[in-house]
Amino acid sequence: MARRHKPKTPPAKQRFSGAESHKPKTPPATKQSFSAAERSALYARREAANVLRSILRGDAERRAVASIKSLVFSPSVRNKRATFALVCETLKHLTVIKDVLEIANVLNSKWKRQEPLVYIICYDILFGKDTPSIGDAEKFLMRHKDALLSGLATLLVRKKVESVDQLLGLSKLNGHLKPRYVRVNTLKMDVDSAVQELEKHYTVQRDETVPDLLVLPPGSDLHAHRLVANGRIFLQGKASSMVAAALQPEAGWEVLDACSAPGNKTIHLAALMQGQGKIIACELNEERVKRLEHTIKLSGASNIQVFHGDFLGLNPKDPSFVKVRAILLDPSCSGSGTITDRLDHLLPSHSADNMNYDSMRLHKLAVFQKKALAHALSFPQVERVVYSTCSIHQIENEDVVSSVLALASSLGFKLATPFPQWQRRGLPVFAGSEHLLRMDPVEDKEGFFIALFVKTNKLDNPKPSELPERECRRRRKERTMQLHPFLCPKMFRALSRTLHRRRRKPVLCINSED
Numbered sequence: 001m002a003r004r005h006k007p008k009t010p011p012a013k014q015r016f017s018g019a020e021s022h023k024p025k026t027p028p029a030t031k032q033s034f035s036a037a038e039r040s041a042l043y044a045r046r047e048a049a050n051v052l053r054s055i056l057r058g059d060a061e062r063r064a065v066a067s068i069k070s071l072v073f074s075p076s077v078r079n080k081r082a083t084f085a086l087v088c089e090t091l092k093h094l095t096v097i098k099d100v101l102e103i104a105n106v107l108n109s110k111w112k113r114q115e116p117l118v119y120i121i122c123y124d125i126l127f128g129k130d131t132p133s134i135g136d137a138e139k140f141l142m143r144h145k146d147a148l149l150s151g152l153a154t155l156l157v158r159k160k161v162e163s164v165d166q167l168l169g170l171s172k173l174n175g176h177l178k179p180r181y182v183r184v185n186t187l188k189m190d191v192d193s194a195v196q197e198l199e200k201h202y203t204v205q206r207d208e209t210v211p212d213l214l215v216l217p218p219g220s221d222l223h224a225h226r227l228v229a230n231g232r233i234f235l236q237g238k239a240s241s242m243v244a245a246a247l248q249p250e251a252g253w254e255v256l257d258a259c260s261a262p263g264n265k266t267i268h269l270a271a272l273m274q275g276q277g278k279i280i281a282c283e284l285n286e287e288r289v290k291r292l293e294h295t296i297k298l299s300g301a302s303n304i305q306v307f308h309g310d311f312l313g314l315n316p317k318d319p320s321f322v323k324v325r326a327i328l329l330d331p332s333c334s335g336s337g338t339i340t341d342r343l344d345h346l347l348p349s350h351s352a353d354n355m356n357y358d359s360m361r362l363h364k365l366a367v368f369q370k371k372a373l374a375h376a377l378s379f380p381q382v383e384r385v386v387y388s389t390c391s392i393h394q395i396e397n398e399d400v401v402s403s404v405l406a407l408a409s410s411l412g413f414k415l416a417t418p419f420p421q422w423q424r425r426g427l428p429v430f431a432g433s434e435h436l437l438r439m440d441p442v443e444d445k446e447g448f449f450i451a452l453f454v455k456t457n458k459l460d461n462p463k464p465s466e467l468p469e470r471e472c473r474r475r476r477k478e479r480t481m482q483l484h485p486f487l488c489p490k491m492f493r494a495l496s497r498t499l500h501r502r503r504r505k506p507v508l509c510i511n512s513e514d
């Protein structure tokens with residue numbers, strides 16, 4: 001269960017001590033009375049320091065921690081807006097803050113152990129609007145305010161710049177104004193009603209590519225909106241919403257979501273299938289399985305079966321999977337297309353020094369992605385496979401697709417063209433890459449990649465009359481054997497000839513698949 005910090009009234013004797021614990025504390029009642037604003041700012045600095053500690057620790061260990069947004073928007077953070085702003089601003093200014101602290105040389109060993117909190121308070125002192133006045137760490141740093149400001153002046157002179165913005169190259173980040181996309185969960189609400197409801201407070205447009213997607217102005221904050229809380233709409237980006245739509249699963253199919261948590265695309269599949277048929281949602285990571293289950297519950301979908309395990313370990317011939325007709329494969333990737341969105345570009349690890357580390361990591365990811373895509377194609381009844389990443393790297397995108405082309409072709413698959421009207425296609429590194437779909441981090445505000453494989457005999461949904469004679473014969477035989485499984489080959493041929501002669505159209509070609 002998610003923990004929530006509740007303000008407690010501490011015992012009279014308890015002091016708001018200098019040993020700043022990792023949990024935000026509500027300031028105690030003291031003789032001096034503090035304003036509600038001061039107390040709230042103090043609390044936000046403690047919450048921000050906790051989030052910053054997790055982020056910096058994960059980043060230093062190159063461990064995949066949750067994104068900054070998801071850490072801040074976890075239920076345990078009370079003052080989300082203030083905490084988010086403080087964490088982002090501190091991270092943006094972190095290199096400067098560290099340099100200033102080094103020049104000013106004011107930290108003793110006690111405060112060096114509290115670095116995340118020190119960084120947050122330094123941000124407030126050097127660049128923030130408020131001057132912190134309560135809290136031991138704040139009082140300590142405020143005593144050294146002059147030394148910090150003079151450290152900043154020295155830094156500007158050393159770097160030969162006139163402003164902190166120049167120092168940070170902040171202009172690079174401007175102009176990244178991305179609309180807020182929301183996907184209507186058509187299992188619970190129709191698109192018209194969602195538009196009507198949202199239009200009470202926002203300007204709403206329908207997305208021109210994905211039918212159940214709505215576009216709201218950048219910065220629209222819907223995290224606490226009623227429709228989000230009750231699962232009628234989901235805060236899902238455009239690229240992410242294009243994947244299930246590209247797969248086009250039919251109502252009643254069995255579909256496998258190979259790497260599914262937190263489940264945004266899984267529940268989109270369920271909505272596209274109108275809650276009919278079956279979706280198997282596979283996920284390796286136990287923690288993320290919980291998030292997946294939460295998403296599914298919120299969506300109201302009742303046709304999703306969660307499978308906690310390794311997608312590569314699934315046996316395609318196992319009776320549980322033989323009926324799978326479509327696979328959505330959205331494997332772990334570098335996320336390089338969404339770093340501005342996730343704010344990862346603010347992290348210390350996103351510097352030029354880490355190029356080597358990145359290429360090793362990319363290589364490892366690509367090895368998994370290739371194996372997973374080849375595995376997806378090998379399910380016996382599968383006729384559509386969509387592969388997607390939120391990466392901009394060729395090694396995770398076109399190279400992965402090209403590595404399975406021979407296998408795909410031997411199994412009867414071809415690359416199809418999802419969203420043919422979309423302009424940006426794959427990098428021209430192999431014949432056929434024009435079928436692939438790319439989104440550009442600058443033009444489309446996020447980097448994304450989609451490839452769609454379709455069994456050749458399903459391409460363009462051919463009508464029976466358009467099928468080659470050999471395929472017609474095969475289907476006729478299959479259908480007759482289903483109707484009369486006891487027929488011997490000779491009887492089958494006789495019956496088939498009679499039926500074929502009697503009717504003009506090859507009716508036995510018309511099976512439910514067509």
Ligand SMILES: C[S@@+](CC[C@H](N)C(=O)[O-])C[C@H]1O[C@@H](n2cnc3c(N)ncnc32)[C@H](O)[C@@H]1O
Nearest residue numbers: 259261262263264265284285310311330331332
């Ligand atoms: C990019 S995320 C999927 C996002 C998801 N499709 C969505 O839209 O919400 C990739 C997921 O694959 C999971 N994963 C990684 N390797 C896996 C494997 N071998 N089998 C199953 N899941 C795996 C990761 O834990 C992660 O949750």
